[in-house]
Amino acid sequence: MPYYSKKDYKLLGFRKSNAKNKKIYALLENKLTNKTVKVHFGDTRYQSYRNITGVYLAPSMIHGDKKRRASYRARHKGYLKDGYYSSSFFSYHYLW
Numbered sequence: 001m002p003y004y005s006k007k008d009y010k011l012l013g014f015r016k017s018n019a020k021n022k023k024i025y026a027l028l029e030n031k032l033t034n035k036t037v038k039v040h041f042g043d044t045r046y047q048s049y050r051n052i053t054g055v056y057l058a059p060s061m062i063h064g065d066k067k068r069r070a071s072y073r074a075r076h077k078g079y080l081k082d083g084y085y086s087s088s089f090f091s092y093h094y095l096w
Contacts, residue, residue: 001079001086001087001088002039002086003081003084003085003086004028004037004039004084004085004086005083005084005085006083006084006085007031007083008030008031008032009028009029009030009031009037009085010028010029010031011026011027011028011085012027012028012029012036013026013027013054014026014027014053014054014055014094015027015055016055016056017040017042019040021043021044021045022040022041022042022043022044023041023042023043023044023048023055023057023061023095024040024041024042024053024055024057024090024094024095025038025039025040025041026038026039026041026085026090028085039085039086039087039090040087041087041088041090041091041094041095042090042091042095044061047060047061047062047063048061048062048063048091048095048096049062049063049064049065049066049068049069049072049095049096050062050064050095050096051094051095052094053094053095069096072096073092073096076088076091076092076096077092079092080092
């Protein structure tokens with residue numbers, strides 16, 4: 001899984017993904033080269049706890065179950081790195 005340093009990249013926003021089985025992508029811009037990177041996250045085949053990206057998802061994709069959220073966060077906490085963006089970072093913070 002690629003990681004993008006928060007020192008080197010800034011978050012431009014979120015858009016609906018056109019990648020197979022992905023809900024959303026985060027658009028990151030390299031501060032030095034101004035090149036953009038799409039980081040796809042969220043699986044269309046599964047529900048999530050919430051969606052605070054501003055990208056519309058069908059209400060049936062949001063479950064709001066706190067126990068499921070706690071289980072997801074416990075399982076995926078190990079994929080996060082301080083100071084870095086990744087698909088896990090966006091799922092963890094914006095969907096769960």
